[in-house]
Amino acid sequence: MGDVDSGRQRKGTGSNKRPRLEDVAARVGVSTASVSLVLRGVAGPSERTRERVLKAAADLGYQVDRTASTLASRRSRLLGVLVDIHSPFHAELVEHLHIAAEEVGYDLVLSTQTRTRDQNTAIETLLAFRSEALILLAPSAPADTLAALDRKAPVIVVGRRIAEGELDVVRTADDDGVGQIVDHLVGLGHRAIAYVDGGKGVIATDRRRGYRTAMRRHGLDEHIRVLRGDHTEASGERAARHLIDSGDLPTAVVAYNDQCAIGVLTALTRAGVAVPAEVSVAGYDDDTLSRLSCFNLTTVSQGAREQARYAVAAAVERLDQDREEPREVVLTPELVVRGSIAEPREG
Template sequence: MSRVSQQENPAGGSVADAGSRPRLEDVAARVGLSTASVSLVLRGVPGPSERTRQRVLKAAADLGYQPDRTASLLASRRSRLLGVMVDVHSPFHAELVEHLHTAAEEFGYDLVLSTQTRTRDEHTAVETLLAFRSEALILLGPVAPADTLAALHRKAPVVAVGRRIPGAQLDVVRTADDDGVGQVVDHLVALGHRSIAHVDGGKGVIATDRRRGYRDAMRRHGLAQHVRILSGDNTERSGERAARHLLDEGELPTAVVAFNDQCAIGVLAALARAGVAVPGRVSVAGYDDDALSRLSLVDLTTVSQSAEDQARHAVRAAVERLDEGREEPREVVLAPRLVIRGSTGPAV
């Protein structure tokens, strides 16, 4: 193994040549201690005196020393990495990841991200996380069958975020999606709407729960004859398709509840191109309360899933499995919150 040549430092000890990366040995030489003692200080392990700790930290700062995380992980039997599967196209997932990072750092963990795309499926994303020695897996909106997730949980603790998994031995953190959509329908009915359509999210448990919430709320208000479900998915394109279908039929509802915010933005775009006023002619609502929905240009009525709370509960669930040995499964169901903005108004 090649070694970095060193030169004497006027202040004592030695430093790496200019342009090279300072090593643990350089910090140890600066303060005249063993590398083992310096390592204890830099890892925050109790033992060294406060005076020694301050000397080591000052020397490390002066030298610009940064620990080699890769080498540290290889030397340890534990990686302290939480693997996160994320849909690269989802603004809501991006927000979740930001909060997951914050929560993981509080417990002394870091994240490894693996993306799910239109050409990269869940299986590939998860296998990548395992290859990087992730100790636990936090899966955002997984669509794999429950038995597949159960088998994965036997390899590493799994926390499913956003999806109901009845009877599973793994941990689940989600919001009550049916209740969230029900709150949207309640809001629209209170504004005088009766003809309320729903753009569906396609296959999967999340879409099923939101579709059920729409149906149940419509029936609760005596509007079963007005139930109208349009096929869609979680993209802007599906929202545009659904809106064009409504326009082509010539029978516009007075309100549309979309599967998520991205789908709702697609509905808004198609209605805008057709010259249909929102909310003057048609009210539109989404689900997720992602960053795009909050833009003044969009101003979308939606349902907040509390990304910060979901992230905090997901990380805590993983840490309890890893550090405390908890074995019994846990499901955390958070209450959704309606966020009223300018895309909904009284029925005309």
């Protein structure tokens, strides 16, 4: 009985042991160097050897020890990404960043900003994981703070203008994007166009300026109406209720982003105000929610795929090509017209 128990114990211990590179090499009958080349995707071994190594690794449950390979190479080949966990647009950006990074032999480390976890904490986590460069999605930190961070690791700011021009930036022209919405609404015959603001910060400032500039360009100064808001659905709902309670509904509402616009649309619909027959609604970002048929939201695309590719390219240029001069890439946003806007109501 004791022999049986000890036999089971030995078997259990062996089955719990993590497979090593040497185990894969022994299974195939090749050197550990050949196995390493195959698993890293480096040229050299024949196609037959590659197939056998990959099959053996899968059969054994072998996984690459990233920590060990990092220590051996002294490079992590990791790009740290700061992301707002509540932003659908950031989620889409991350998906494209993964694809772009993998194509050039890098991987991502994600650190999230939440209501209880600030950007400083999130960024320190990225540095602790030895991220070679930092891709920060719409960071709110002051420009001088970001410049100081850039001295620790190359910083690429995505989605936000940096006035001083001392950092790598990839963004769209936010003021132009909001201007495109206003231009289109005016072209449909709208005059009473309200704007739900995005609160503090450079991005909100640029989009608010785009609204005011476009309204003035069309001679609609007296119709400029900016309501308090932020990036959430709740703020859009509050703004819409304020408009309803005022008894002076505009014919169109432009919101800071898609989440805010969805809040506006939801509150109007709940109050019996038909969208777009009575009030047209537009957002900004072209995130995944805006494309749902239940919202069918007119919005502005920031080109998530293009921003991701430029951001990764900027990081690689800083890390592998020793580029030192900062560079700003400003993409032209694109109006995406869907079913949430129409010609203004009569009267």
